[in-house]
Amino acid sequence: MTFKRLITGMGVALAVLAGPAIAQDAPGVTKDKIKIGILGSLTGPASIWGSGNLSGAVLAFEEANAAGGIHGRKLEWVSEDDETSPPKALAGYKKLTGQDQVFAVFGPAASAIGAAMVPAIKAANVPTFIAVPSTPAVTEPMVKNLFRTGSLNDRMQGVAVADYVVGPLAGKRIALIRQSDEYGKRGADSIVDRMKQKGTAPVSHEIFGPADTDFTSQILKIRETNPDVLIVYGYPSPSAIITRQAKQLGVSAKVIGSNATSSRKYPQIVGDAAAGTQNVITVAGLPESDEPAMKAYRERFEKRFPDLVKQDRPDLADLLGYGGALAFVEGLKKAGPDLTRDKFVAALETLKDFKTGVTLPTTFSATSHEGNNAARILEIQPNLSRKLLDVVITAE
Amino acid sequence: MRRVRRPFLWWLALLAVLMAWPLVASEYRVFQAGVIASTAIMALGLVIVTGVAGQVSLAQAAFSAIGAYGAALLATKLGVPAYFGIPLAAALAGVAGYGLGLASLRLGGHYLALVTMAMTAIVQVGLTHWETLTGGALGLMVPPLTVAGKELTSGFALYYVVVPVAFALFLGVSNLMASRLGRVFAALRQSEVALQTLGINVLHYKALAFALSGALGAVGGGLQGLQTTFLDPHGFGIIESVVLVAVIIIGGFRSIPGAVLGSAVFVLIPELLGGFQAYKGVVWAVLLLLMIVLFPGGLAGAGAALAARLRPNAGAAR
Amino acid sequence: MLLPQILLSGITAGAVYALVALGFVLIYRGTHVIHFGLGEQVALGAYLVVLIQLYLPIPFWPAIFLALIAAGIFGFIIERAVMRPIKMQPILVQIIATLAVGLAIREGLRAVMGPQAWPFQFLLSPVPQSFMGVHFAWANIAIVIAALLVMGALYVFFAHMKLGRAVLATCQNPTGASLMGIPVPTIVSSIWVMASVLAAIAGILLAPIVTLSPEMGLIGIKGFTVAVLGGFTSLPGAVVGGLILGVIETAAGIYVSTAVKDATTYLLLVLIIIVRPQGLFGALAVKKV
Structure with a gap:
């Protein structure tokens, strides 16, 4: 009797779970939109980093959109929470790249997650940009579609x-x-x-x-x-x-x-x-300082996320997320109007001493995807x- | 007195549905289904030892660590493919489980919980500290399963490995629990003393329940290792053991299908709450509470109650 | 030579666990439930003070007072909304429910207060002191004193106060107690309120020492361990168990290795439990046939 119930229940569940298996032609890029996936730990112990990753990305992407977008395309994004759990991060990544068909992924935000995901990222061949975690596993050895800046590995x-x-x-x-x-x-x-x-x-x-x-x-x-x-x-x-x-x-x-x-x-x-x-x-200046670029960023942050102010933010993770997202957006710009994943990767590799005012300068090359090699x-x-x-x- | 044919047909139908479904689903959903299956195997072990036999076990994470690390190490160091490595690790875990069960000689209730918790902590420290063997805190890559020269790494491919194994195990455990062994386990939960008066070696059966839970935990862990491709000692701690207990409680803690239901809830529902962003955790916890309060007997129990209401003339319930 | 320092530091570290363990024992003696969310209620107590001071311009001590009241109300709500509806379900289910309560608190704090740590004011001075070569700080000694005071207060409560004895009666035999005119549901509620206030006090004392963050609740695992070690029904057991665990941990770290400190501690615990299954002070449960 229980088995019959189990089957009918599973039938219902599977029907709910079934989704499209057919891939689209242009991953994440349309005439006027670029779809980006943001993956990070929004709950669980690494949520400090994930929430900064998200705040930085949202702020930078919204600013880029307000300035007219990237070659006429606006950025839109999907945020996934990996709950500081590698299996959930893997599932989230598969969802972003497979189901949501994003153009590129910004994240993950925790070192343990990043290390665990390298094989999956390599296999998916979707440009993945890491701005917060410091594990060496994501850049040593170099993976063609994986970049990291901000933190010092x-x-x-x-x-x-x-x-x-x-x-x-x-x-x-x-x-x-x-x-x-x-x-x-x-x-x-x-x-x-x-x-x-x-x-x-x-x-x-x-x-x-x-x-x-x-x-x-x-x-x-x-x-x-x-x-x-x-x-x-x-x-x-x-x-x-x-x-x-x-x-x-x-x-x-x-x-x-x-x-x-x-x-x-x-x-x-x-x-x-x-x-x-x-x-x-690993920042260019202290988030609480009154140095002009930092002060301006802080004011924009406080305006956009007023309920985070009482947590004494922006703080390190927010800065790293924002600086990384600025480098990410710069790469999208440099890739030109005819946007493909390969061009994006190549454009990122041309970034030399790219300054953000909040994080340390980013430099990539065809042989190194480690953007930052300095700290204060x-x-x-x-x-x-x-x-x-x-x-x-x-x-x- | 049991009608043999009908349950068998239902199992067959279930298998057919399970095998056909991935052909119409996305890689992402198939991957999730595979994770549900491997989690369900680990939960099944707990259903036996904690649900049916009534022995509290917070050691399930340790057993799945033995399975995951055991199989991965056999593959990396000795070239043993996972289809031998996982059963070998499961046998080892079974022996360890039996040993742990023997410890229940003088312990019950929260003392047993503490000893099982200690086992998890000790195994976790061992994995973290024995760096030369396990990679320690830096983790261990799980070599992909290779069958007939082909590496099985996609969610789709692994589904066809994990789900049939899960199916076979669930079928096996189902029959086992319906047999004399299952009745002894249930009697363990209800009255050890009565069993003793019948001349049954209570300690041996308790240990056997732990052994089964250990073996199942290891198989689940080994399979999940293939899915996550990377092992970190951090993921095999006391919290993970507790989560597995929560899984079977939500599922309906003596219920075998409950292991699948609970696993499905824990894998799928947090994702559906994504819209709540940072508040997702609270909403999830409140949902868990609601499920516990509203569904005594877990989801399987709720299903049973629903079915009973829909068929008022059903024969005597089991 | 290091022994006096190991003892003192071990005792002050263990007092932290003991304070949490007393909460476990209180709830267990009152309701037979192991409250796996107790650690999070401890964290909540301290967070309530921070929260109150964020929105109301009142000084530290009035904020503490308000926080304790809020914590008590919170405990009342937990009992009514969660524990009462499920009190007939198997104990394991009730325990998992307390776990879910803890999870809700932890994630709620993380969402509202942020994932980072918060500073928290010391009640007694953390300035390092030294006496005959042994170092300590009054803030840590305060925890030891608090644990002893709480234990004493609870002991008096259970042994000599009418409400305390009513609690014990309710726990042992709810039907009999209610036949005697004891309002069982009220008793159970008051246990939860008391335990919640106790947890909040513990949180306020501990937060400056162990750092106030959503993860602070993990101390519950140590509290549980200590309560079991002490026999789970014994208040002095919880305190002695805590102090012993603190000393064992510190000694294991020094004499064995800090890398395997945890494993060594758990191994010793298992040994103690196997040799003395009822814990240090517990009574051997006699099973009625």
């Missing part, structure tokens, strides 16, 4: 941080504490490798989980090694607790964080222990405000 960030700590910061005893997941491991592996190249090594290397709330064991072990610099490679919540607990337990080393901790509220979250700490940030360092002041230092760190 974690391998390069490790190199850059190691260079900065050993060089300008002149650290002699460098301790490293990193997250157990892909984000932390990539950054840390890269730091250790680069330090090895320079003939040195961290005096301690401890690991933590992203949801941990106490780091006494890690910090005590680090304290034993008497470091003068402590590199913290992880997400904002654990990094904040570590910074505070390090001070509490008597570790006097200079704390350097990764770009995940470069949110506007971070100094307040940590508290007084944050004064003097530094972290990597910011230092938290005694009054808990943030200040960009005059340092630009680069990596290969």
Whole structure:
């Protein structure tokens, strides 16, 4: 009896699920429209990044449309949420490229998702543009239809941080504490490798989980090694607790964080222990600064997304999304009125030192789809405000 | 006393529909259907051990990790193709499940839940830490299934791998649960003491229920690994185990078709709520609550109630 | 040599879990339900303060007061709208319902307040202090004191106060209790209100320490673990269990390795449970045939 019900139920479900299997001729491009898919984590733990990816894309695309579109075509977009889940991201990508027949995809926005999706992106051969996640897996090795800019890839960030700590910061005893997941491991592996190249090594290397709330064991072990610099490679919540607990337990080393901790509220979250700490940030300027291009962007953002203002946005993810979307739109423009996917890819590859005013300049080429190879360092002041230092760190 | 022919015809009809459907559906929907099928296999394991046999298990994510990583590693390190690798991993998971079941000797209720949760946590840390074997936090690529020289990677191709396997497993488990073994499991849930007085080795049957759940979890995990092509230890944690329990609750937690219904709900409905953007999560959670409150007995139960109302003269319900 | 620091830090870390575990025990003793959304209610408590201060120009302490009231109302709504309609369903279903409640809270907070972390004011000073070479901060000690106070208050409540004893009676034998004139539905509601206020207090104390974000609710898993370790019906068990877990974790990180800290902790837990299945303080359940 149950099986009969199951069958009738499934019949109904399948009828609902059945959709068109026939592809259209021109993917996503018509006489007056270009259809773009935006894929990102709008719910789930990576929603910080996905929501910035979306806000940046929406703002840039609307501005492009307001300025007359791209060679007479207006941009329209479909947004998919991958819920920070790789299978759902895969399904979302298939929907955008297969069912919705978009011209190109902007996203995904989380590193773990990006890494998992490389084979699918390669197989689909749809131009895919990543603006926020920092996993090296999407550009190393290069995939013809996959581009990334904005963030500094974690391998390069490790190199850059190691260079900065050993060089300008002149650290002699460098301790490293990193997250157990892909984000932390990539950054840390890269730091250790680069330090090895320079003939040195961290005096301690401890690991933590992203949801941990106490780091006494890690910090005590680090304290034993008497470091003068402590590199913290992880997400904002654990990094904040570590910074505070390090001070509490008597570790006097200079704390350097990764770009995940470069949110506007971070100094307040940590508290007084944050004064003097530094972290990597991959933007051209601080989102809260009054430098003209940044101020103008912030005002446009606040006008377009008034309910996000109370979350102290725009913040890093929004900037990365916006800067990336500007580069994306520039590529569409340079591809010319006779728009095809191949021309779009070729046009992106001609971008050299493309400045957006909010993110660091983007440079692509036929052999490298890694748009950004630089980062800035910011230092938290005694009054808990943030200040960009005059340092630009680069990596290969 | 059972009418053998009619259920058999229904199963056959179902199989025919399932095999024909992808020919009229899009690649995207077929991919989703495949994911529903692999999730349903994992959920089926829980239906046996938690639904029918009444033993709380938060270890299903660990078993699917054993299946996914086991099969992928056998393929990358030893060249064992997935159609051998997955059954091998499932056997391993079954043995592990049996062992876990033996631990239930002195434990019940939330203590058992904690021990099963511990297993998931330990397996996850093992996968993250044993970098040389599993790639650790950086993840592991799943080699595609190659049959007769052809790589099966599209949603369409994998559908024809996963769904027949799911079909066979569901058919098998259905018959198993209708047999003496199923009755022993149900008795485990209702009164262990009564079983003991009948001279039945309660511990062995509990362990057997866990073993079955482990094997099914591993098959589901292995197949889903082929679909997602990339394994990350992050996706095999306590939360994932809990989600699978929620799947069978929504489906109707002793119900075998419920495993499919629950999986379908969890895969399809969040996508339909896309219009709510950031509020999608809340709406989804509220929908789950509504389903729990309005459908005691899950969706399968609701279906049964509906059917019963439509056929007031049906014979005695099972 | 490191031992005193390990003990102190382990105890302060464990007190965090203990405070959450007490909420689990309270709801379990009152209703036999394991509230898997408790962690999210803890986060909600702190978020309510932030939310209130965003829209009303009132100082911190009045905002806390209002937040506790709001949290209690929220608990009342959960009980009436979700738990009461399903109270006859199997326990596992009720537990999954609490999970869905937690999910709703988490995603709701993420949507309304944003996915990023929020700063939250410390009630007691986080300035590092040191005593005989052992480091601590008053903010962390406050958690230990709070856990002990809550445990004490709940203990008095269950053992000596009429309402508390009524709760226990209701839980053990609802029919008998109602025959005695105990208004069972009201009792159950008041348990949920109490637990929600307790969760909010925990959230307000914990938020500055563990960072206020939608993910803060994950602390519920540790709270559950600790409650089981303690025996699930025992209030002192929850506190002692929490402190022990905190010390085990810290020690495992130092003496084994920080990479496998979690696995080591869980292994030890499993050992304890196998050796003593009723947890540290629980009573061995005698099954009636």
